[in-house]
Amino acid sequence: MTGLVWLCKRETLRVSKLWTQTVLAPVISSILFILVFGLSLGGRIDQVSSVDYEVFIVPGLITMGMVQAAYANNASSIFQARFDRYIHDVLAAPMSPWQMTFGYTVGGIFRALAIGASLLVLATILVGVPIERPFALAAAVALGLILFSALGVVVGIYAETWDHTTFIANIVILPLAFVGGVFYSIEVLPSPWEELSHFNPVFYLVNAVRFGFLGESDVSVWLSLGVTAALAVPVYAWSQWLFTTGRRLKD
Amino acid sequence: MFRNDSALSLRGLTKRYDDGTVALEDFDLEIPAGAFFGLLGPNGAGKTTLISAVCNLVRITDGQISVFGEPHDSMAARRSIGLAEQDINLDRFLTVRETLVYHGGYFGMDDLEPRADEMIEAFGLQSKRDVRAPKLSGGQRRRLLLARALMHRPRLVILDEPTAGVDFELRTELWRYIRQLHSEGTTILLTTHYLEEAEELCDEIALIRGGRLIARDSSEGLREHFGAARLQDVYVKAMAS
Numbered sequence: 001m002t003g004l005v006w007l008c009k010r011e012t013l014r015v016s017k018l019w020t021q022t023v024l025a026p027v028i029s030s031i032l033f034i035l036v037f038g039l040s041l042g043g044r045i046d047q048v049s050s051v052d053y054e055v056f057i058v059p060g061l062i063t064m065g066m067v068q069a070a071y072a073n074n075a076s077s078i079f080q081a082r083f084d085r086y087i088h089d090v091l092a093a094p095m096s097p098w099q100m101t102f103g104y105t106v107g108g109i110f111r112a113l114a115i116g117a118s119l120l121v122l123a124t125i126l127v128g129v130p131i132e133r134p135f136a137l138a139a140a141v142a143l144g145l146i147l148f149s150a151l152g153v154v155v156g157i158y159a160e161t162w163d164h165t166t167f168i169a170n171i172v173i174l175p176l177a178f179v180g181g182v183f184y185s186i187e188v189l190p191s192p193w194e195e196l197s198h199f200n201p202v203f204y205l206v207n208a209v210r211f212g213f214l215g216e217s218d219v220s221v222w223l224s225l226g227v228t229a230a231l232a233v234p235v236y237a238w239s240q241w242l243f244t245t246g247r248r249l250k251d
Numbered sequence: 252m253f254r255n256d257s258a259l260s261l262r263g264l265t266k267r268y269d270d271g272t273v274a275l276e277d278f279d280l281e282i283p284a285g286a287f288f289g290l291l292g293p294n295g296a297g298k299t300t301l302i303s304a305v306c307n308l309v310r311i312t313d314g315q316i317s318v319f320g321e322p323h324d325s326m327a328a329r330r331s332i333g334l335a336e337q338d339i340n341l342d343r344f345l346t347v348r349e350t351l352v353y354h355g356g357y358f359g360m361d362d363l364e365p366r367a368d369e370m371i372e373a374f375g376l377q378s379k380r381d382v383r384a385p386k387l388s389g390g391q392r393r394r395l396l397l398a399r400a401l402m403h404r405p406r407l408v409i410l411d412e413p414t415a416g417v418d419f420e421l422r423t424e425l426w427r428y429i430r431q432l433h434s435e436g437t438t439i440l441l442t443t444h445y446l447e448e449a450e451e452l453c454d455e456i457a458l459i460r461g462g463r464l465i466a467r468d469s470s471e472g473l474r475e476h477f478g479a480a481r482l483q484d485v486y487v488k489a490m491a492s
Contacts, residue, residue, distance in 0.1 A: 002360075003356065003357045003358065005356070009353070010342075010345075013344070013345075013349075018344075080343070084340060084341075084342075085336070085338060086341060088306075088334075088336065088340055089357060090357060091307060091308055092306045092308060092332070093358055094329040094357075094359060245310075246307075246310050250308055251303070
């Protein structure tokens with residue numbers, strides 16, 4: 001287990017050493033969203049799901065900031081380690097494949113939690129966001145971070161260039177987050193956009209987190225948690241399979 | 252069965268890459284514990300593939316590898332091996348001291364900090380202990396690479412062209428340290444393109460070409476077998492045959 005502890009320390013050390021890029025920058029971006037969309041436009045928008053607009057958008061923005069960070073951290077950390085080949089130091093070490101998978105997943109979770117906690121403190125000060133259902137919130141955050149951290153590990157292992165890692169972030173995760181109900185309730189969408197939103201996995205995660213904060217959600221929290229878990233388990237298993245077989249990691 | 256007095260035993264080792272290239276074919280090799288063993292061959296002969304297979308860095312196609320009688324992918328075998336690769340592959344986010352401490356942590360060591368300080372002193376990196384790897388000179392990186400390989404006190408040290416591109420002074424210094432390690436009972440597997448290096452350091456030398464073992468003996472034995480006055484002539488004859 002010692003090797004696992006040190007791999008977890010290494011992955012969190014990297015986040016800490018680069019804190020201005022890994023934590024500060026995404027926190028500032030998300031706070032700007034709250035300030036611009038919430039405080040400046042919020043006064044002109046009616047309540048959404050019986051809460052003020054500037055409060056309504058906070059859970060989605062925290063979710064978006066966290067999942068992007070969880071993914072980007074692990075994709076870049078693994079890709080860099082493969083590119084510079086210092087991942088060999090871990091692959092040759094007396095560690096089980098499950099320990100390697102878990103150790104590399106932890107960095108993304110740590111970074112996302114640092115961002116989420118910072119945003120929660122700032123959002124509480126700025127707009128006073130409540131936490132109505134803490135257990136549901138904890139479950140949603142845990143499942144969402146496992147899903148996107150593991151996705152980062154998988155993409156970091158398959159990527160051939162830096163562009164591949166940013167492609168998934170910019171072309172898949174960011175658009176799905178934007179149309180996943182971060183800024184609106186899907187009740188206001190016309191057909192077929194409302195129905196199409198149900199095929200967006202980030203929609204369920206945003207709603208699970210929103211339920212944890214506000215006690216309000218567009219869909220059942222059980223459905224949201226179920227869909228997120230149904231994605232998190234196979235993606236984590238995929239990353240585990242890559243470390244177990246050595247595919248893409250070992251020639 | 253594998254011999255218990257073997258540091259490294261390869262049986263029928265075959266490695267075929269996904270593109271069809273056969274790097275090693277039905278390769279057998281036995282290196283006794285305590286040996287200083289040299290592996291010589293041209294680029295593409297399969298030296299680095301062999302080392303990577305032993306260190307669990309490539310997926311082998313067929314065959315068996317044991318390290319001190321244990322399967323090479325077991326925790327015990329992994330703990331027994333120290334590897335300094337040909338290319339500098341240091342973690343760019345870690346300082347010299349962190350590189351050693353984290354490596355020791357991955358390998359389950361307890362006395363991390365005193366050992367790291369001992370290695371820093373042994374390799375003359377005291378003034379660079381808090382400097383990150385990318386800011387080191389080429390020679391300092393090479394020293395750190397060797398220090399990292401030795402950090403967890405491996406019984407089998409594998410050095411893949413450790414003196415490639417290194418100046419004479421550092422090469423002499425590395426030779427001295429490697430000799431000292433060997434005199435303390437560590438088994439050394441060295442690959443090199445410098446024939447005089449192999450002749451100077453190794454008890455036994457294996458010549459490989461195209462993934463196959465061509466010959467194996469002491470330097471004198473090889474010269475006698477090939478009827479050559481110098482190891483360079485042996486090498487030329489062996490590779491041409």
